[in-house]
Amino acid sequence: MNTTQVLIAGAGPTGLMLGLWLTKLGIDVKIVDPKPGPAEETRAIVVQARTLEFYDQLGLGQEALSRGRHIDRVNLWTRGDLRASVRFDGVGRELTPHPYLYILTQDQNEALLVEALKALGVQVDWETALSGFEQAESGVTASLTHAEHTQTVRAAYLAGCDGASSAVRHQLGIPLSGGTYSQRFFVADVVASGELHENDFNMSLDGDQFLAFFPLPGRHHHRIVGQLPPDAGEHPSVEAVRPQIDRQQIAKVEDVQWFSTYNVHHRVADQFQAGRVLLLGDAAHVHSPVGGQGMNTGLGDAANAAWKLAQAVTGDPAALASYGPERRPFAATLVKTTDRAFSGVINPSPLARLIRNEWAPVALKLLGRSPILRRLLFLTLSQLRIRYPTSPLSVGRAGRVSGGERLPWVNSESGGNFEALQSLSWQVHVYGAPSPEILTWCGQWQVPLHVFGFGRGAQQAGFSENAFYLVRPDGYVGMAAPEFEWTAAEKYAERWLPAAAETQKVGQQVTALV
Template sequence: MTTGTTDVLIAGAGPTGLFLALWLTRLGVRVLIADPRRGPVRETRAIAVQARTLEFYDQLGLGEQALARGRHFDRLNLFVGGDLRGSVRLRGVGDGLTPHPYLYILTQDENEAMLASHLGALGVQVDWETEVTGFTQDGDGVTATLERDGRERTVRASFVAGCDGARSTVRHAMNVPLSGGTYEQRFYVADITLSGRIREGDVNLVLADDDFLAFFPMPGSDRHRVVGQLPPGAPEDATFDLVRSRIEANGLARVSQLHWFSTYRVHHRVADQFRAGRAFLLGDAAHVHTPVGGQGMNTGLGDAANLAWKLAQVLRGGSTELLDTYEPERRPFAVSLVGTTDRVFTGIVGRGRAARLFRLGVVPTLVPLLTRFRAVRRLLFLTVSQTRLRYPRSPLSQGRAGRVRGGDRLPWVPHPGGSNFDPLRTLTWQVHVYGGADPELLAWCARRDLPLHVFPYDAAARRAGLEAGAAYLVRPDGYVGLVAPRLDFSLFDAYAARWLPGRVQPSPVPRPVLTS
């Protein structure tokens, strides 16, 4: 017996599920969010949001609140034993690339609280203590079974999104393997107040002969999140007392208060598929990897930003072919990310002579040396911030003008009073032109009911690699779809017919939005 209907059933109310739900709700899509937990998390390992995530938050109007909930950090300090071997200055390294040219601490629980609050304001609540236990699908939708307090109910949805973590029930129901492995070492995370030589407000990485520690600054005076490696042979019920001496070794830190402590294992796995019919995998349900670089939560949020507008467009009558682009855009990035973080993490935490040489010799020598160069720091920021991520092989990506290709993230161009990112808050397809716009392009956009935004072609636009007079058709997630250096109606019409929503509408008075 079906007891409810919705457009999209979302399994999991972590950051990925909540962000997907919020984006969909903003686009008028009905969602149902089910999570077997009793309520929001309090103890979390994910602590950083990258610049690309903050750009997505800006699109949804969450940017200012996100910045009010967390804190910046300025540099990375590298200790070997008790000796400071180098520092890498981070603030401002992304200047000119993004409105958020820094690295930012905003913990998973704070992300979830912010997202849930905005969902609540829109009338959407999470069904806590409710688990999606299975589903079937047909040509018209998904029939899912939900369980709460031993009672089952059935929900009919157009699509189901598995945002339910590494042990995803949705993934198991899809019969999709999560391929990869698990590190033999066990790790711990502790939220503590401390004093000592660990530098307040910075990220501090401590390498030792058989250990590593990472100290991350948290909101509040002298409060840090510490990640470390449990000693070999540690019991399954290990407590903080087992690692306290390792944290306080060499006089770097003195713990004055423990707020919470947890142990865990680290996996490096990617789902063989991200989609099966009307079912999709996002976040940890699709990919799990080491905490190196603070990429996990951000990658899940990127999955949600990619999928949300596509689901909404299809639900409004758009071609289902659009959904075929989700997996080829997101899975290659996940595979590359897992491979990269796996190599780095193995070098840092591995045992044996080669790993010890890398940890105590190569890293302390090369990192301070290489990061003296601005170009290296710039590349590091582009990679970690995920602003370098692009989709050049996607069927949605076509053309090139200047240095910008289809599939690139729209380059950020500031102007007095704002930037070219401001129109992205409409969460719609739109056309950007830098310099004068061809009147025939205005008419074409009007017939397609597409917003046209005309920006000055100035020094900032030139530095961003944009070409004067070219048309950049921008996707709702801020990536460029079609790029055309000159007006070509056959190209525009073919792209629009395949990928854009809606039908051609007559509009006798085209009105571009001019931004000075």
């Protein structure tokens, strides 16, 4: 019987991210997928700022940026006329190292992650399907099928990253609650010229129809998303939608590289964890492509679960129980939000048509003139606002920074505070001067201490001078305290820090001064 610490079913972006993060933490993983290899179609195309921050933590940020392209503006067209435009590039300059929308297609994400795994000695087992599993108190026993041969694998945990039709979720009997839109939609990757702006996201509205144009890597390359006409037939080609594209008068399609049709679902699994089995990505939640959130949410699931799985494998499963309670509420809210937005786009009623064609351009113009509204929208799209205020891991507040919030970014000439996150470990941040008690506590628990100057950037980010910030491996604040309290910090550490930390108390601190 083969053994591994974490068996990952599914080698899409979510499963690959999870595997890479775990591997960097020293966890043995086995990744299987029935496909013959990584995706060759572009599929999902947008990566948000929070995803790029995770890539930075994994040491992949610069490579990711070398492969994709920025989106400069969002443009709204109606009947061939440009009605409104909003510039997002740089709107979050003081909030994140990546203050922009970014195009990095699913096949590019998968290639990036597969290469990183290969460099660490991990190969994906392609054409290998999870055919069944049983779990017990001590672990999971899974059956894998490859070329009509079956092998048995024993793992401490199983991660279901196997998509919307997840075999893992089906075997667990967990419902994927929600619904499916009655309309059908198409996606086409094309070479096109015309009025649409090359480096922008272009939305075109015409009566009851919409077209969304996303820039793809390469000159004049675009992704078109739209609604199929009712008479398109069961297996339509691009010719069924070409009149619709031509009628909106902003793009002339010169070449079609990929065309597909699909139904849009809005569903969330009733639970994200059952014993030693987790659901991540599309196996746990599916929704409309509005806002480019789907792939990013799955990658966020992986970042949240990876370090908790690593702690569980090494003997401390307490934090792992927070995976579902932290990620499911966000997924449910996201599905509701995208459902409302998408329903507004496809609603055929006269009022909805009036809102789309007349009121939406006015609203977008107002948005473009308001830095506050643009910032708020960017924070939402970029997933920088995701936080876990009700999680048991989220404790305290110091300044404007509370437990459960993403660690605010502070930049400086000598390097920002996010560089410390590349260790993928628990750590303490102090902006100012650490007290002797903090120094001693970090030494006893072997938690790296990073000390930053309390300058203008730290003040603007909301930090409190000399306060204690215990940061989780995924870059979220676990505990915040304006004044260090030994008893509270000790209680938190004994419950949530890795069990190994308790046995490694030696009184030697690790300090990084920035």
